[in-house]
Amino acid sequence: MSAVLLPHALLDLTVARIAARLDGAACHKICRSVLCSPRRHAHQSVSLETLTTPEFSQHVHEGDRSLYARRQARPSALASAGLFPHSQDRPMTELERRIAELKEAPVAETSQNPSIPSYSEAELISMYEDLLAIPAATQQQDHAVQVPDTQQEQDHAIVRAVLEALYAHEDPATIPSDARSQYTAAIAKLREIIDVLETIRAEPEAPSVDLSVLSTEEWVSLVRICAKEQDGQAAETVIELMQRSGSAIPEAALETTASLYADVGDVVNTERFLASFAGASPSERLRDLHIKAHIRAIEPRTFPTQALSVLHDYEARGLPAPQRSYTRAITALLSVRSSVAEAQAWDLFSHMRYVAHPVPDPYLYTLMITACGSRVIAPQPARALDLFTEMTVDKGIAPTAASYTAAIFACAMSGDKLYVGEAFRLAKEMLDGHRDAYGNHALIPDRRTFCALLEGAKRTGDLAKVRWILAEIVSESQRAARGDVQDPVVVDERIMTHVFHAYAAYKPPFNRGAAVLVEQNHAASSESSSTVQSTAATASQDVPHDGSPSTSSATEAAPQVPVTIASHFTSLLPQSHAEVVGEARALLARIINDAAPDLRGSSLHSPELADGSMPHAFQKVTLTARLLNAFLSVHYTHALLDESAQLYRTIFAELGVEKNARTYIEALERAAYARRGERKQALKFAREVWEEWCGVEEKWGRREENAMKLEARLIERAYVGMIRVLSLTGNTREAVQLVRRFVERYPPDTVKRANPKLALRSTRTVLQAPRPVVRLMSPTEIPDDTVPPLLSFPEVEVLHHKLVAKGDKESIGYLKYVCMSYSGALMRRKEATLHAKPVGDEGAASQP
CATH class of the missing domain: 1.20.1060 (Taq DNA Polymerase; Chain T, domain 4)
Incomplete structure (x- = not known):
């Protein structure tokens, strides 16, 4: 007999009306019958289950189970409140008493404990940390008990056990102790055993029984020991014995042996090994090792033609290499530092997304965003921001500190104020947009991040931001000295090079031509007079060296007053050229004081700056030609030519640093754009520099081993600078002869x-x-x-x-x-x- 199902709405209404008139037991029976229906909704079932609880049904009195007895006990159910109403004229039943006790229990419990202890958020976090630390420590202890040795020690133990099992019937003293002798003895014994097995299997009446000589773990451990000793031939012998014994060759053994050849760039052995054991369809890891061998085989900064051919050959066979292989090839192309190689890298990136891997991983995204700030091809900040948005927004890949740094660097290299501002916005988003539960920065900026920000600030001449970034780095190094920071960013040679370039690009607001001249008061004291004269002498140096002719004869005959080194830095930016030079000299003096204590006797060092305000903040700075060239560029822009020339003659010899090609070129260009009153000194200075340059060019032309590396554009700049100096000083015939010399050398x-x-x-x-x-x-x-x-x-x-x-x-x-x-x-x-x-x-x- 089939059951009759009522509509849900009618059923709910019927149950609600019946529940208002029934006692607890009768209502419970009805609810159970209703809940048995499979057509009820979840929320309706929950509401019916809350009507009563089954565990209280055994305490209900037998007389209360009668519907008519309940009706006689109370005139109306609507006159009382609650699901189990009772009349004030009769005593409570056992069930009603128990329910009343349950309702009053929380109130009594609260009244008995009025002062419930409250915990702050920090206390709760520390409490949970302690609770989580206990199972973590227990897990580490369990792991230490289960796996006490490293992988290498386990391999040695396994090989030792295998050797003892193979030589069980011989004297244990004959077993060697060193690793090479052990695996050699094991291979010799395994070869004897497998030869016997093959002889037995070759007999016509031999039973076809598969005997396992060693387990898979033992075979792999033996291969790893051979690879650890850089013995590829022994590792191949083990794999060959494994194949002859009938055991399946695991991928770990093949990858270990192929990696041994690929790491050293042995293409011949890598391809021979893959052809012998990997077959026509090697795994992804083996394909990656094949390409890795070709990349490791070429010289640095060489176009990886053969590696790219192998990469595309795998695609033609329907076996595209893993994304790691494309990343290797793109990295090799970008390291060539050639426009053709970088264009090929971008083409390979788009090609990979079309034929093999549509979604790059975060590392490859970061690599291509960094390539957008190339020094060979024009920077592409718009493309960098598009790739960063595609990675983080479109693909939903969480950004890393390296990806943020790459985008910041690409925007900074453009030199455009709009994109430089975008670089600083990304830096702020990196710090403030990613924090953990404690409010700490989840993405920590590293040295490359600070260098990228300095690159953008110096290209726009924003000295305020450069000083602020330098102060942040110095303060972090000081916190690290106290033990507050574990892996700090320290001031190094590259950071200080950016700082000096920023000082060179900075334009001080003071304009000597806009200063108002006031007649001196003859009644003024001699001290005031000397102060005014020293101020005028200092102001005479505050003329920008832009190569434009000066209309003031007083400027041409300005006295050459040495720049005073400031003993400290103020929050106010340098207001004149002399102050810019003073701050630059103060920074170099601190570098010498911290990084080169042996050179404290140099004329560039100042004992006044050897204070304890920044102890050892610049001790990681290395004195290089690039750093000194950047320091000289500050003087080329903000100081007189004589002072710059004198510094050029002495600074490299005093600090023991050799000059590079840019040292001569920047000196010649400073002389080429000297002011009219300095052209006589500029000609003398340029001839000195040109004589040194000719020796460097001769060595480069003869391809000597110790010759300085020169580039075509650097050679052009050197000749153009000298030709300009000779032309401005009236030596046109000598300038034409220099043009003829250039044409003869570079037709x-x-x-x-x-x-x-x-x-x-x-x-x-x-x-x-x-x-x-x-x-x-x-x-x-x-x-x-x-x-x-x-x-x-x-x-x-x-x-x-x-x-x-x-x-x-x-x-x-x-x-x-x-x-x-x-x-x-x-x-x-x-x-x-x-x-x-x-x-x-x-x-x-x-x-x-």
Whole structure:
């Protein structure tokens, strides 16, 4: 007989009306019958279950179970409140008494304990930390009991046990103790056993029984011991014996042996091993090791052509390499520091997302965001922000401190105030947007973060932010000295180089031309007079060296007063050029005091600055040519030429640092843009520097081992600076001779020859080829960074004007010929580069 199901609404109404008139037991029976229906909703069942509790039904009196007896006991259920009403004219039943006691229990409990202890949030956190620390410590103790040794010690123990089992019937004293002799003896005994097994299996009547010589763990431990001793041949022998014994070769054994060859760049043995044991379809890890071997085999800063060919070959076979392999190849391309290599890196990144891995991991995202701040190709801050937004917002990948630093660096390298401001906004978001439960920073800025912020601040000349960042680094190092910080960011050579560059780019607000001249009072004291004269002498140095002619004869004859070193820094920025130089000298003096105590006798050191306000804050700074060049750039911008020249002559010898190519070039450019009153001293200074430069250039031309590395653009800057100095001082004939010397050493014909195009850079569109299918950079967007040194008309324009003023038509014609030759050669080089045929590309002769 099927049950009749009522509608839910009607059933709820019926139950509600019946419950108002029934006693506890009868109501409980009805509720149980209703709850048995499978068509009830969850919230209705919960409301019915709260009507009564089954454990109290045994205490209900038998007379109360009658419906009619309940009706006679009370006239109406609506006159009383509660689910179990009772009349005031009769005593309470046992069930009602128990329910009343339950209702009054919390009140009585609260009245008995009026002072409940309250705990703060910090106390609760510490309490839970203590509770969580106990199982953690117990887990560590259990782990220490279960796994007392490291993996290497376990392998040695396993190999020792295997050796004892193999030589169980021999004298234990004959078992060697060193690792190499142990695995050699084990391999020899295993070879004898497997030879016997193969002989038995070769018999026609031999039973087909699989005997396990060693377990999988024992085989893998033996392979790891061989790899630890850098014995690849022994590891391969173990794998061969494993194969001969009929055991399945685990991936761990193959990866350990292949990694042994790949780490040292042994491509031949890696490919032989993969062909012998991995088969036609190696695992992802083995494919990655194959590509790693090709990358490790090449010299640093070399285009990884073979590695990219192997990478695309795996794609053609339907076995794309793991994302780690693409990251390796992209890293190798970016380390070349070439425009073609960086363009290929971006193409490979887009190609990977198209054919293999659509979503890069955080490390690869960070790598490409860092590449947006390239020094070879123009910085791409917009692309960096797009990649960062795609990673964090679109893909939902949590940003890391490295990804924030990469985005900050890319924005800072642009030098645009808008993007530099975005870099500081990202830094604020990094610190304030990610905190743990204690309010501490979850993403801690490191040295690269501070260097990126200094890069942006110095490019915009924001000295206030540079000083603030330096103060933060110094304060963190001081906290680390007290033990408050575990891994602090310390002031090093690169940070101080950025700081000195910021001082050089800073423009002080004081303008000597806008100062009001006031007649001195003859009745003033001699002390006031000397003060005014010293102030005027100091102000005479506050003229920016922008190369513009000065109209004041007093400026040309200004006395050369040495700059006073300030003993401390104030919150107010330097207001004059002399104050800028003073702060820079004070910083260098502190560096010498902390980092080079042996050089405290130098003229650049000041005993006044050896105070204890910042103990050992600069002790990690290394005195290098780059640091001293940055320090000299401050004097080139804010000091007189004589003072800068004297510092150039003495600073490297006193501090024991060798000069580099930029030292000579920046000195020549300072002399080239000297003011009119300093041109005589500039010519003398430039001749000294040029004599040193010629020796460096000769060594570089002869390709000597100790020759200084020079670049084409640096050579151009050196010649252009010297030509400008000679032209401004009236030595036009000598300047023309220098142009002839440049043409002889670097003729225009060398500019015509374009570099051969790689097959990977072919512009043909095909779906299957050993090169990327999708590209992000076209050939016209890639700058040519291999152009030999050349001269253009803007670089020799000053010499042309001087020749026109003198009327030297022959020299003017030669100068025009030189400029037109280099311009035409550069145009032919550009056309040849765009129409170049890829080397080794099939069908390249028919289609570019």
